[in-house]
Amino acid sequence: MTAFIFNTTPSIRMGAGLIDELGSITKALCGDRVLLVTDPGMIAAGIVERALSALRAAGVSVTVFSDVQADPPEPVIFAATEAAKGVGGVIGLGGGSSIDVAKLAALLGAGREELKDVYGVGNAKGPRLPLIAVPTTAGTGSEVTPISIVTTGASEKMGVVSPLIIPDLALLDPELTRDLPAHVTAATGVDAMVHAIEAFASASPNNNPISRALACEALRLMGAALERAVTTPHDMDARSDMLLGSLLAGQAFANSPVAAVHALAYPIGGHFKVPHGLSNALVLPHVLRFNAVTAPDPYAALAPIAFPELTGLSTQKAASGFADALAALSERCGLPAGLQAVGITKEDLPLLARDAMNQTRLLVNNPREVIEADALAIYGAAL
Template identity: 50%
Template sequence: MQGYEFRYGPHLISGPGAARRLAEVLPAGRSLFVTDANVRALGLADGVLAALPDPIVFDAVEEDPSRDTLMAAVAAGEGCTSVVGFGGGSPMDVAKLAAYLIATGEDLDTLWGVGKALGRKLPLALVPTTAGTGSEATAVTVITVGGSEKRGVNSPALYADWAVLDAELTLTLPRHVTAATGIDAMVHAIEAYTSARRKNPMSDMFARKALRLISDNLLIACDRPDDLEARGKMLTAAHLAGIAFDNAPVAGVHALAYPLGGHFHVPHGLSNALMLTHVLSHNMEAARPLYAELGAMLDPTSRDIGQQGQAQAFVQHLSRLSRAAGVPQRLSAVGIGPEHLDLLASEAMKQERLLVNNPCPITEADARRLYEAAL
């Protein structure tokens, strides 16, 4: 048995209404409350904000948050004693780095990459309002720089002190958001389970549990949006998938998804969903045994059809689930055409930190072919 390392950071608080407990755990003083305008408009943060003593609210976070947005949040939080990230992955990512930069005053450009942030951040609480990114569980944040390029900071210093899973906050999510973010979490689990780097028995355990929970509950959450139990299980699944990919990093699906967000502003979960089955088919030769394991787990009746059949059944199961949830299936549905293929393929090659984790190589020609298949 080979040795491995496994890490997990936050103190987890879970249950309906759990977000209202934030005021009990945060230190005295003013909090920087990082969110987005949509979350504010829906009133999801009202109860928490009312319980916090004089918070500073920064609600200008956009999808694929920019460096300028991050630095504006840092400026807004000067003098704060804690930071709360409340919303989807974008507000949580901004909150992580803001908590670090406010406390340390370090130059952001010295932090890109793995293990560069070595200082001590402000106390940080992360509260997801979607069941998808798992950002509340991870020590990585992704920021858009230069207009379209995504860069990451990955360091244990970014772990939240508290991760709060409150299913009540997800009850009003529209179906298309529930579907896309659920598929996003599914991609995290699958890519962690098949990652070429740092895959280990612990990450496998979290990935398998996450995948089973999503497979069993995604359509229930889509079809019965007020089902608190299904919503809670989806939040748990996204969190478990976050733990998994924080330790066994994601790969080709994410590498090809990022240019869709950076250049065409396709939401991250939908970007992953659009590329999922195409990349998995490309990986089939290298990852067949692992896909077969996951296929047999989700459908025990497939255990008698052999490894190839199990692996193919797994990919087909994911495709059916995505379609049933109502997720768009073609790049053309989000305004991407043949004229964009060269740009996308070239941009995907910049995601070296992700491509190195894929079970098999993805060349620029491969990327172009996969985008073409997804049109």
């Protein structure tokens, strides 16, 4: 067996209503003074107040930083870091952006490093503050990953990748996802499925049997649950399966990294402010069809796990059917079917293709080499 490394969040707690135990959980790990990192939507939904009630009941003093925005830019990181000074720990409550900001606030709030010095893989040195992640979407899996994504400049994204920023504890409460809008449930759900797919097929030398097993279980859960979660939002079994599937997919790709789907999605989000999950959904089937020309095996293996009706097909037919089934699932869940639906024109595609080539950290993991002309063709197919 090829040597590999597998890191994940040391403690995971899951259960409906668990948010009401956040106070005692936090006090044991972080002490009696914490920073809560979240966004305005969580305040409007009443989720922040529920968390604050639990924290205050346990005698925990809370500073709330609620200025997180999607695809957080560097000034948000700087402000959250300033708010983290003097606290005993950090809680990230929200979607992937809130948890990503919390990770960096915990790291940089310790006062030993600056953001510019920790970009890239393995550059963070630590220490960091204790960190709890409470996801409110079933999508990014950020609660178990060593990655935080930051928007630099107008549209470029950079990552901080280090096991140091893996949270100490992930608290999964499916009740917190119950009232998500259908389009958010759909887009974040497809994002989580992409994590599992790309982890399983990754060309990374650290692609490993644990990640592949987790990716399979994640797709088994989410392939059956996503449409139900979208169409019947208070189906708590579907919500639970999506939240657990997202976590498992996060564990998978945290150790067997993602590839061209994400590389091509990032410029869409950067230039056109399309949410990350939707950006992934728009290019997913087209990247898989491109990859399946030379590397169909992983997609053929995953096809019947996510979609049992694809059982028994030949390798190429299963791989092709997998891409088609994913596209059909996105459409049934109400997601746009092409780039034009989010305001992208044919004239925009060369810019996207050029920017995608900057995502070398991701493209190196793709099972088929992608050059700029390939990226342009994939975007053209997705138009």
